[in-house]
Amino acid sequence: MVPHLTTALTGPLLELEKTFLSRATHIEQWFRGQWLEHTPPFYGSVDLRNAGFKLAPVDMNLFPGGFNNLHSDFQSLCVQAAMAAIEKICPEARNLLLVPENHTRNQFYMQNVARLATILRQAGLNIRIGSLSPDITAPVTLDLPDGQSVLLEPLQRVGSAGRRLGVDGFNPCAVLLNNDLSGGVPPLLQGLHEQFVIPPVHAGWATRRKSQHFLAYNDVAADFADCVGIDPWLINPEFESCSQIDFHARQGEEQLAEAVDAVLTRVRRKYQEYGVQETPFVIVKADAGTYGMGIMTVRDASEVVGLNRRQRNKMAVVKEGLQVSDVLVQEGVHTFETVDEGVAEPVVYMIDRYVVGGFYRVHTARGRDENLNAPGMHFKPLSFETHCTLPDPCSAPDAPPNRFFAYGVVARLALLAASIEIERTAPQNA
Amino acid sequence: MVPHLTTALTGPLLELEKTFLSRATHIEQWFRGQWLEHTPPFYGSVDLRNAGFKLAPVDMNLFPGGFNNLHSDFQSLCVQAAMAAIEKICPEARNLLLVPENHTRNQFYMQNVARLATILRQAGLNIRIGSLSPDITAPVTLDLPDGQSVLLEPLQRVGSAGRRLGVDGFNPCAVLLNNDLSGGVPPLLQGLHEQFVIPPVHAGWATRRKSQHFLAYNDVAADFADCVGIDPWLINPEFESCSQIDFHARQGEEQLAEAVDAVLTRVRRKYQEYGVQETPFVIVKADAGTYGMGIMTVRDASEVVGLNRRQRNKMAVVKEGLQVSDVLVQEGVHTFETVDEGVAEPVVYMIDRYVVGGFYRVHTARGRDENLNAPGMHFKPLSFETHCTLPDPCSAPDAPPNRFFAYGVVARLALLAASIEIERTAPQNA
Numbered sequence: 039m040v041p042h043l044t045t046a047l048t049g050p051l052l053e054l055e056k057t058f059l060s061r062a063t064h065i066e067q068w069f070r071g072q073w074l075e076h077t078p079p080f081y082g083s084v085d086l087r088n089a090g091f092k093l094a095p096v097d098m099n100l101f102p103g104g105f106n107n108l109h110s111d112f113q114s115l116c117v118q119a120a121m122a123a124i125e126k127i128c129p130e131a132r133n134l135l136l137v138p139e140n141h142t143r144n145q146f147y148m149q150n151v152a153r154l155a156t157i158l159r160q161a162g163l164n165i166r167i168g169s170l171s172p173d174i175t176a177p178v179t180l181d182l183p184d185g186q187s188v189l190l191e192p193l194q195r196v197g198s199a200g201r202r203l204g205v206d207g208f209n210p211c212a213v214l215l216n217n218d219l220s221g222g223v224p225p226l227l228q229g230l231h232e233q234f235v236i237p238p239v240h241a242g243w244a245t246r247r248k249s250q251h252f253l254a255y256n257d258v259a260a261d262f263a264d265c266v267g268i269d270p271w272l273i274n275p276e277f278e279s280c281s282q283i284d285f286h287a288r289q290g291e292e293q294l295a296e297a298v299d300a301v302l303t304r305v306r307r308k309y310q311e312y313g314v315q316e317t318p319f320v321i322v323k324a325d326a327g328t329y330g331m332g333i334m335t336v337r338d339a340s341e342v343v344g345l346n347r348r349q350r351n352k353m354a355v356v357k358e359g360l361q362v363s364d365v366l367v368q369e370g371v372h373t374f375e376t377v378d379e380g381v382a383e384p385v386v387y388m389i390d391r392y393v394v395g396g397f398y399r400v401h402t403a404r405g406r407d408e409n410l411n412a413p414g415m416h417f418k419p420l421s422f423e424t425h426c427t428l429p430d431p432c433s434a435p436d437a438p439p440n441r442f443f444a445y446g447v448v449a450r451l452a453l454l455a456a457s458i459e460i461e462r463t464a465p466q467n468a
Numbered sequence: 469m470v471p472h473l474t475t476a477l478t479g480p481l482l483e484l485e486k487t488f489l490s491r492a493t494h495i496e497q498w499f500r501g502q503w504l505e506h507t508p509p510f511y512g513s514v515d516l517r518n519a520g521f522k523l524a525p526v527d528m529n530l531f532p533g534g535f536n537n538l539h540s541d542f543q544s545l546c547v548q549a550a551m552a553a554i555e556k557i558c559p560e561a562r563n564l565l566l567v568p569e570n571h572t573r574n575q576f577y578m579q580n581v582a583r584l585a586t587i588l589r590q591a592g593l594n595i596r597i598g599s600l601s602p603d604i605t606a607p608v609t610l611d612l613p614d615g616q617s618v619l620l621e622p623l624q625r626v627g628s629a630g631r632r633l634g635v636d637g638f639n640p641c642a643v644l645l646n647n648d649l650s651g652g653v654p655p656l657l658q659g660l661h662e663q664f665v666i667p668p669v670h671a672g673w674a675t676r677r678k679s680q681h682f683l684a685y686n687d688v689a690a691d692f693a694d695c696v697g698i699d700p701w702l703i704n705p706e707f708e709s710c711s712q713i714d715f716h717a718r719q720g721e722e723q724l725a726e727a728v729d730a731v732l733t734r735v736r737r738k739y740q741e742y743g744v745q746e747t748p749f750v751i752v753k754a755d756a757g758t759y760g761m762g763i764m765t766v767r768d769a770s771e772v773v774g775l776n777r778r779q780r781n782k783m784a785v786v787k788e789g790l791q792v793s794d795v796l797v798q799e800g801v802h803t804f805e806t807v808d809e810g811v812a813e814p815v816v817y818m819i820d821r822y823v824v825g826g827f828y829r830v831h832t833a834r835g836r837d838e839n840l841n842a843p844g845m846h847f848k849p850l851s852f853e854t855h856c857t858l859p860d861p862c863s864a865p866d867a868p869p870n871r872f873f874a875y876g877v878v879a880r881l882a883l884l885a886a887s888i889e890i891e892r893t894a895p896q897n898a
């Protein structure tokens with residue numbers, strides 16, 4: 039099943055999909071050239087929003103947690119891409135340590151860990167799973183609802199002078215983080231200079247900033263738009279960032295209101311240019327952090343002035359108690375895809391530079407101008423049934439293979455931006 | 469549908485599949501190490517024979533002609549592997565020239581060409597198809613039964629002093645041969661030093677020898693068998709080669725009979741060791757050439773002495789009138805897989821180092837000790853429905869994913885042997 043796109047496809051998106059389709063080969067060449075200069079992250083997932091008149095990434099996750107939501111038909115593509123990634127990063131690696139998030143009670147998440155471990159094993163690595171959780175003091179086997187099981191072991195430093203990270207009896211060549219380090223880089227993970235740590239720890243949310251990502255994305259989108267001859271706005275959400283905000287102390291509200299107004303003004307102008315009738319909105323979110331905490335939908339600058347206590351509390355803290363002082367004000371992109379009356383948002387999964395699958399987050403209780411990745415919201419994953427790499431020039435620009443191809447293109451632009459972001463923010467370049 | 473394996477799986481093959489399954493990760497590591505030292509061919513296909521007690525390659529094709537027989541579900545895997553191959557060989561290539569066989573009236577073959585062109589386009593290359601055929605003097609569009617069409621253009625030398633190969637208005641960075649050069653390297657293809665020619669022309673049948681391939685395979689099989697702890701014979705057909713045979717003049721018959729006897733003796737010993745009740749046989753075939761011409765099934769050395777005129781004519785000449793003077797005497801491997809009363813032989817397709825799919829050749833008119841790739845024989849392709857890269861440790865060793873994984877392992881061993889063969893036979897090393 040493919041979500042129904044409610045906008046009549048006669049506007050700019052049809053043009054966008056047509057352009058992607060007619061320039062598909064050229065687009066692949068452009069990417070190939072980019073990947074000669076930038077190293078793709080080992081893996082990543084991108085949240086897209088499809089407004090009919092605009093198709094843009096709104097979030098780029100470097101610690102993807104939904105491999106279990108991918109269609110099992112895509113497993114082979116995942117394994118092949120993982121083989122290519124390993125060949126590039128650490129071809130001689132035999133042992134890889136996977137470090138998951140601590141929420142071991144989230145069975146959906148643990149199924150993701152199990153799936154990821156299977157992909158990596160089939161790609162030819164010995165995998166052990168080392169947990170940072172203080173609750174895991176001895177090996178624990180978790181049985182999962184899908185019949186799989188996962189063995190979690192306590193992480194420990196190994197090797198001479200404890201210079202390496204491992205688990206009991208296992209000294210890996212590489213460490214793959216599936217933990218976004220929202221709580222900072224724990225001592226166990228510090229000073230690992232003898233092992234590949236993927237992604238690098240500075241890509242964790244303790245140091246990563248969404249605004250850095252979208253700055254890099256600005257450059258990528260401009261280059262790409264120039265290459266295929268489109269307005270970059272069609273694939274790029276406007277944004278502003280604000281720092282030194284203290285929601286509790288009501289500091290920086292004016293600065294935030296100005297940023298909201300600036301973004302809304304630019305979006306209004308674009309809506310006018312393209313004859314879009316919708317009401318512009320922005321998403322205000324923490325510049326660091328994930329899980330959709332600390333997020334507001336705002337339609338007017340006045341809404342962020344004089345927030346009540348509940349609103350301020352909601353915005354002030356994200357995962358692991360991380361205090362929010364930096365905020366991203368991002369153009370809201372409506373989602374006009376629906377499945378069974380629910381609003382659907384595509385999420386695209388990549389390993390190395392390859393799109394390996396994706397799924398829709400489907401929410402029945404949310405509007406098309408709301409964030410769909412929110413705490414406590416149970417989305418229904420609907421896996422893509424079609425590959426993202428096989429555009430079909432004989433079908434309509436909006437036929438599923440072509441729509442998915444467009445998703446794959448925009449998702450890879452975000453992946454490329456992540457590569458550049460990680461390069462730019464590497465400690466030696468800071 | 470997966471062919472039925474008629475042998476009871478209690479013998480060595482079950483052991484073989486069990487070993488592959490239990491050492492799957494280790495096997496991938498072994499391959500990864502090998503590919504650090506040897507460059508895989510751009511593509512290839514391997515004919516396997518599954519005797520129940522033995523699983524072995526009997527032919528390795530460096531100009532695969534059956535991409536159209538692969539399940540369309542595998543297209544994405546093909547595109548991804550082609551992307552990886554291009555990235556390694558010629559990452560800056562935009563234009564690639566595909567040079568097919570001359571038999572433009574074979575619509576099955578032309579569908580293969582169309583499918584290959586689509587894979588390469590989706591991988592991000594501009595593709596034109598340049599024909600060596602003297603019949604193609606101007607661009608010709610061939611409409612194919614599956615609705616596709618193929619534009620064939622006459623090859624020409626282009627660039628300054630005609631140092632490069634192209635077609636009108638197209639100066640490619642790389643040339644992909646899907647023509648096995650049985651008739652020798654035509655002048656148009658000689659002295660191309662400014663373009664990547666893939667595979668290199670010395671891999672064509674004018675110079676290639678099956679015995680060179682199986683010599684390399686001997687080394688690969690021995691290494692691999694040592695690594696996983698099996699008898700290499702279980703994956704390696706015995707062989708001898710004879711040169712300077714003149715079938716017309718009845719020269720070298722004795723030498724051939726001795727070779728047949730030597731191979732049969734070794735096979736008999738192995739059958740005894742493993743308690744195999746079948747009658748050993750050998751396949752006598754031209755050391756150069758393809759399409760199953762010049763092939764005999766022999767059960768006793770006396771059969772190759774005193775051949776009648778018809779038999780001698782059959783053996784003396786292969787495709788494009790190539791005279792046979794070198795002969796390979798290869799252990800015959802029974803095929804014990806059947807589909808609807810037909811004998812089935814698996815063919816595995818690879819791009820770069822990745823298994824991308826496969827199919828069975830199903831013959832209803834042939835026995836299980838006969839060659840299934842013969843001229844005039846119409847086989848029915850039955851595409852694999854399961855990937856070859858996803859062994860399932862929870863299923864029986866002979867469950868389809870595990871049987872296909874075993875096929876993929878042995879096929880990749882032949883691919884590795886082809887890499888080594890191409891290195892060893894490169895002109896500078898001759």
